[in-house]
Amino acid sequence: MDDLDRRVVNALQVNPRASWAQVGAVLGIDPVTASRRWQRLRDHGDVWITAYIAPPGERGPVALVEIDSAGHSLEIADRLADDPQCASIDIASGGRDLLLTVSAHDLPRLTDYLLHRLGNLDHVRAVRTHPVTRVIAEGADWRLTALTETEQARLRESAVPTDHTRRRELTDQERAVLDALVADGRASTTELAAATGLNPRRARDLVRDLLGSGRLTLRTELRAAASGWPIYAWFFLRVPAAAATAISPRLGALPEIRTVLQIAGPNNVIMAVWLRELTDVTGLEAAIETHLPDVEIIDRAVVLRTTKRAGVVLDPTGRRMRTVPMEA
CATH class of the missing domain: 3.30.70.3460 (Alpha-Beta Plaits)
Incomplete structure (x- = not known):
């Protein structure tokens, strides 16, 4: 991984579902370049994003x-x-x-x-x-140290705000979305819709609600x-x-x-x-x-x-x- 690779990965550690347009704007690169960098690393198994319910210790012993x-x-x-x-x-x-x-x-x-x-x-x-x-x-x-505090703050601005008081049990539709995100935390709304049988707008709203209620953790990892x-x-x-x-x-x-x-x-x-x-x-x-x-x-x-x-x-x-x- 070179310095630009690390900056792309660091950006998705801060905001795992940031759009490539947002990542490109913060890093000062073309969105297509950011996407290609991530996809190459992901295809090689060097990076991935997975999902699970709540942080450890909150989902159970x-x-x-x-x-x-x-x-x-x-x-x-x-x-x-x-x-x-x-x-x-x-x-x-x-x-x-x-x-x-x-x-x-x-x-x-x-x-x-x-x-x-x-x-x-x-x-x-x-x-x-x-x-x-x-x-x-x-x-x-845990974070790589490839981005400045200003760059990280810009990425956090587009992240879904979290309100932990909204936590509740998952519905069947939310569990279906979670299952799809476990394999790929950046799955698009179209991909989520295809995997769950929901329409894309409903899938997008469920992801936002899961993140906003603090019930969903997205984890960007690397080798x-x-x-x-x-x-x-x-x-x-x-x-x-x-x-x-x-x-x-x-x-x-x-x-x-x-x-x-x-x-x-x-x-x-x-x-x-x-x-x-x-x-x-x-x-x-x-x-x-x-x-x-x-x-x-x-x-x-x-x-x-x-x-x-x-x-x-x-x-x-x-x-x-x-x-x-x-x-x-």
């Missing part, structure tokens, strides 16, 4: 799960790839072989998945579950190796309970941070980061220790391969292969 697989990491990852409850799968270094992000519609369904699906897998020697009590930051919020931030790591932190609410958002504001979770457990904050170099793992630790002295870093894990991210199944190079709708 979430847990981060560590698995000791006795050397069978890839086999287990492949067996879990099509599970709608298993949102993300990382093969990691350190004291665990796999790190899973698991979610379900309600706590009984989550418990059933943890005990029966994961607990009965062959070759699994240990399963450690970290229930998430609060999602401070998630991958949908880590193409992003300029190819090193992916998890940190397990211990923060004084009285300080966790104040410190966690400060961690989430760091540009390297993709995910910050408050956890019910001794390591009460767990975060995921993308970094430019492997040596930056130590550098980030030093920065946290210097600027946040109340934070104790208990453990860390470098991700060797991600096989699934937010419902999207990835090939060994990190390119999108297919999308599995997450349970909602």
Whole structure:
């Protein structure tokens, strides 16, 4: 990806359904050029936009799960790839072989998945579950740094304003639209109409209402190796309970941070980061220790391969292969 590619991707991170005319106007390029750049990257599996209902933690209970697989990491990852409850799968270094992000519609369904699906897998020697009590930051919020604040503000102007007080259960028509957006969050109203049997105007209005009520999250993603931030790591932190609410958002504001979770457990904050170099793992630790002295870093894990991210199944190079709708 060159600089213009990154600017196009960054624009769609800010406003995933911005028109190509809007993107072109902000970036100072022809709309056709912006469209072609995105389509080329999407065709290669380097970028994609998917959809899911509400942010994690609001659509149902979430847990981060560590698995000791006795050397069978890839086999287990492949067996879990099509599970709608298993949102993300990382093969990691350190004291665990796999790190899973698991979610379900309600706590009984989550418990059933943890005990029966994961607990009965062959070759699994240990399963450690970290229930998430609060999602401070998630991958949908992470941004490339290719646009200025002014450019980002211009793109946000055309985004649908959100009013979270309008949340309610999805209708059958809204679920049909969601299903179409899971595979391609930029599907046109014509494409949505063809997929759902609705007329284009109705499909457009449903998308706007889903976004406006905060019930729909559109997530623009890219292959880590193409992003300029190819090193992916998890940190397990211990923060004084009285300080966790104040410190966690400060961690989430760091540009390297993709995910910050408050956890019910001794390591009460767990975060995921993308970094430019492997040596930056130590550098980030030093920065946290210097600027946040109340934070104790208990453990860390470098991700060797991600096989699934937010419902999207990835090939060994990190390119999108297919999308599995997450349970909602």
